[in-house]
Amino acid sequence: MKVQFGDLKSHYTTYKEQIDAAVARVLASGYFILGPELAAFERQFEEFLGLPENRVVGCNSGTDAIYLALAAAGVGPEHEVLAPSHTAVPTICAIRSTGATPVFVDICPRSYTIDVDQIEAKITPKTKAIVPVHLYGQTADMDRINAIASRHGLTVVEDCAQSTGATFKGQQSGTVGDYGAFSFYPSKNLGAFGDGGAVCCKTKEDYDRLIKIRNYGQSKRYYNDIEGVNSRLDEIQAAILGAQVEFVKGWNERRRELAARYDAGLKELVVTPEETPDNEHVYHLYVIETSYREELQSFLLERDVQTLIHYPVPAHLQDAYSYLNYSKGSLPRTESAVERILSLPMYPGLTDDQIDFVIESIAEFYKTRKVETLHKEQHLDVDRKPDQVASSVG
Ligand SMILES: Cc1ncc(COP(=O)(O)O)c(C=O)c1O
Numbered sequence: 001m002k003v004q005f006g007d008l009k010s011h012y013t014t015y016k017e018q019i020d021a022a023v024a025r026v027l028a029s030g031y032f033i034l035g036p037e038l039a040a041f042e043r044q045f046e047e048f049l050g051l052p053e054n055r056v057v058g059c060n061s062g063t064d065a066i067y068l069a070l071a072a073a074g075v076g077p078e079h080e081v082l083a084p085s086h087t088a089v090p091t092i093c094a095i096r097s098t099g100a101t102p103v104f105v106d107i108c109p110r111s112y113t114i115d116v117d118q119i120e121a122k123i124t125p126k127t128k129a130i131v132p133v134h135l136y137g138q139t140a141d142m143d144r145i146n147a148i149a150s151r152h153g154l155t156v157v158e159d160c161a162q163s164t165g166a167t168f169k170g171q172q173s174g175t176v177g178d179y180g181a182f183s184f185y186p187s188k189n190l191g192a193f194g195d196g197g198a199v200c201c202k203t204k205e206d207y208d209r210l211i212k213i214r215n216y217g218q219s220k221r222y223y224n225d226i227e228g229v230n231s232r233l234d235e236i237q238a239a240i241l242g243a244q245v246e247f248v249k250g251w252n253e254r255r256r257e258l259a260a261r262y263d264a265g266l267k268e269l270v271v272t273p274e275e276t277p278d279n280e281h282v283y284h285l286y287v288i289e290t291s292y293r294e295e296l297q298s299f300l301l302e303r304d305v306q307t308l309i310h311y312p313v314p315a316h317l318q319d320a321y322s323y324l325n326y327s328k329g330s331l332p333r334t335e336s337a338v339e340r341i342l343s344l345p346m347y348p349g350l351t352d353d354q355i356d357f358v359i360e361s362i363a364e365f366y367k368t369r370k371v372e373t374l375h376k377e378q379h380l381d382v383d384r385k386p387d388q389v390a391s392s393v394g
Helices: 008-014 016-029 036-049 062-072 090-097 142-152 204-213 235-266 293-302 319-324 332-340 352-369 374-379
Strands: 056-059 080-084 101-105 127-130 155-159 179-183 197-201 218-220 286-289 341-344
Touching (some): 008 016, 062 155, 062 197, 062 204, 080 090, 101 319, 142 155, 197 204, 235 352, 332 341
Parallel strands (some): 080 101, 127 155, 155 179
8 A cells, every 4th residue: 555645646536626727717817916816816815824914924944935925024133032942944944034133943843843942042132033933733831932022022923834733722823923924845744846935923913014026025116115025926826825714623633543543552652743832733743753863754655655854954053054053962752752753644634544655654664673672662862752662562
């Protein structure tokens, strides 16, 4: 049985009617940039997030969404921005696009989100913003982050690229901080058929500023009040996204069902994801930890089960950011996690049988190849909960 990591082709086949109609409507309209489809999608996404009108601004990508939020908040080269290093590098690209310096914070070992206890020690007079990343589909501890931000006069930009539809204390991710930045990269929980993103905000003033910055900084055609960029969500992508918004809740429910199935089958074998209190995880990724990552990954691949690592090199150790002078060992929990994490196939179109096949394959790996080393998993890293060992296995 083949289990792909994702399957965008079958996603299209399933929703072909809605997607084709959306694309055909735009092509026939002759209106391709900043038109009615974008306006309609922005309204739909505001409703999805539970926001009033004029709070969502579509843009070119999730990276740009973070950039636009930071730019709207006045972040510039003189500032520092706190962010986890354990994230997709675009979080950091967006910070750098403002000219600001990223300051990396370690993660909580079980949620993989920014460790709030370590934030205040990194705040300096230059700190202007915090970018918590709701990694893998669950939110960071937003109440405490907001409290720290308000004590120090900082802006909070939620990186919701992986958390569309996740909630914190019942509130949609992205609407808890000052700004929320969403990615509609095709494989995301709500995906375009190309690049796309959106930023949401709290006030009409922020919205007006974001609208200008995404379109060269102009208030009306050829009149530019502020500096801006070109970051627009085009009409075709907006129409495709608009056609799918109604399905996101159901897709996320299916992701949660699949995750529960994985949990039940794997919890005695490997470290399974933990859903933190106050938070509804939407499992953009289902990430386990194992001490035998490379071997397990090859074993699964031999059985046609595709897996990935999100992410193998943390931002602070990427060559691109070597000038920031973080050495190995500076963020120990991040560095420990990246050695052990493995993302299993996770998308709403997966069948229960496919999940069971992945579970059986992992059980087989431990049974046939690793039984003698299983017990060592209990003696791992003092700072982390060790892999649970099934005494029954083998
Ligand atoms: C956590 C995180 N932040 C930002 C981004 C950037 O989004 P995009 O690829 O739409 O620019 C991504 C997407 O890969 C992401 O996963």
